[in-house]
Amino acid sequence: MDFNLTLIGQAIAMLVFVAFCMKFIWPVLMQALEERRKSIADGIAAGEKGKRDLEAARVQAQGIVSEARGKAAKIVDDANTRYAEILGVAKNDAVKERERQLEQAQAEIAQAVNRARDELRGQVSTIAIAGAERILKREIDPKTHADLIAEMVAQV
Secondary structure (H helix, E strand, C coil): CCCCHHHHHHHHHHHHHHHHHHHHHHHHHHHHHHHHHHHHHHHHHHHHHHHHHHHHHHHHHHHHHHHHHHHHHHHHHHHHHHHHHHHHHHHHHHHHHHHHHHHHHHHHHHHHHHHHHHHHHHHHHHHHHHHHHHHHHCCCCHHHHHHHHHHHHHHC
């Protein structure tokens, strides 16, 4: 191969071109590559942070749901306890009211029985007096006497 001036010129042109590229083009390309690398790294970091935040939110949501379930169970238990208390009070009140009404009814029945007895006594005494009057008005004959008693018994 021949070593001539063209080869030296091409070598110098190549060196100038490489120097020009290193001075003006290479820094711009490196800066663009560095920005791209940085944006990719930031995107990956943001994705990982998003995953961590999502997992933390998931754990927090499970905690909130568990707490809400606990509160709901407590509210249901309190409601059942209150229901039992109200039911017990209502039963006691109903028993007391039933006893009061029963006593009142028994008192009314006793009064009605006493009134009926008094009325019956009055009627019996009226019948006895009427029978005695009839017996005294008629002559004292055993047959008439027996008839009047039979009649009086029939009226009673």
